[in-house]
Amino acid sequence: MGGTNLDECPECGSRSLSHDTERAEVVCNGCGLVVRESLLDCGPDWRAFDSEQMNKRSHTGAPLTYTLHDLGMSTIIDWRNKDASGREISSASKAQMYRLRKWQQRIRVSNSLERNLARALTEMDALSSRLDLPKNVREMAAKIYRRAVEKGLTRGRSIEGVSAASIYFACRQYGVPRTLDEISDTARLNRKEIGKTYRFVARELGLTPRPSSPLDYIERFGSELRLSGEVRSKAREIVTQAIKQMGVTSGRGPTGICAAALYIASVILGERKTQKEVAHVAGVTEVTIRNRYKEMVEKLNLDVAV
């Protein structure tokens, strides 16, 4: 980001910016974009003379320090007396759970904010590297999470859930969306929970999600399907056209539209993929592709006939 003074958000143009001196950030109230973050030196405090020092010192100073001390407490204990599949657990386990929770409670109150953040940051780190996310996304997710914790929004919610929600949000803001399905799969959390948490956090923090566009998915799905650049840009063209002709895309899931466009493009350019393949990659069914496909061909006068 540029070092100049900004008084409006480059993303959405909003002039409502929050200056957070404690974190040395300027955050847009409209879209949540971190307009300017300056300034804290996140690098090592001292020069390192060998790799051991490097390891230790490179973690000094910045929030990254928080990611260290987990002490093996890598499991959050849910407040429900249920096991993973939702069944009641035995009374012996309940007693144990009670002790564990109590213990965890004690640790929490002693140092709750840092501890919470520490867990969340490692969680988000793992998640985002498995999701192949660029660093700026990861950082935005961390910022969101931090604000959520400070506002007490994590109370009654799992750290994992809020972490996943933050990541989901950050992805969409940067136009590299992952679907809720992908995130919930990767995080081994249930989709509904993440969705709910996501909406809640966004509302409470006054963040307006950037609506995700089918265009955002083309590159990723396209490369996963090993489609050529021509096919992808054809698909892009089809989507753009479809968006222009209102009614074809509104109310439809972006992944479905993207999938259909890719499928059509692959057929037109003779690089045919089966509906099944495309459907699988895009996380929709063949039926949905067919429906979108039909609508698009109809309204855009595409000659798909071979």
Added chain:
DNA sequence: AAGACGAAAGTGGTTGA
């Protein structure tokens, strides 16, 4: 045999009273 097509019933989420 595999892919494409479409009808019909089911599912989960949103909306509006």
Added chain:
DNA sequence: TCAACAACTTTCGTCTT
């Protein structure tokens, strides 16, 4: 809070390549 509703899925039978 609940019912209506649209989008999407599941399932299944049929047609096409």
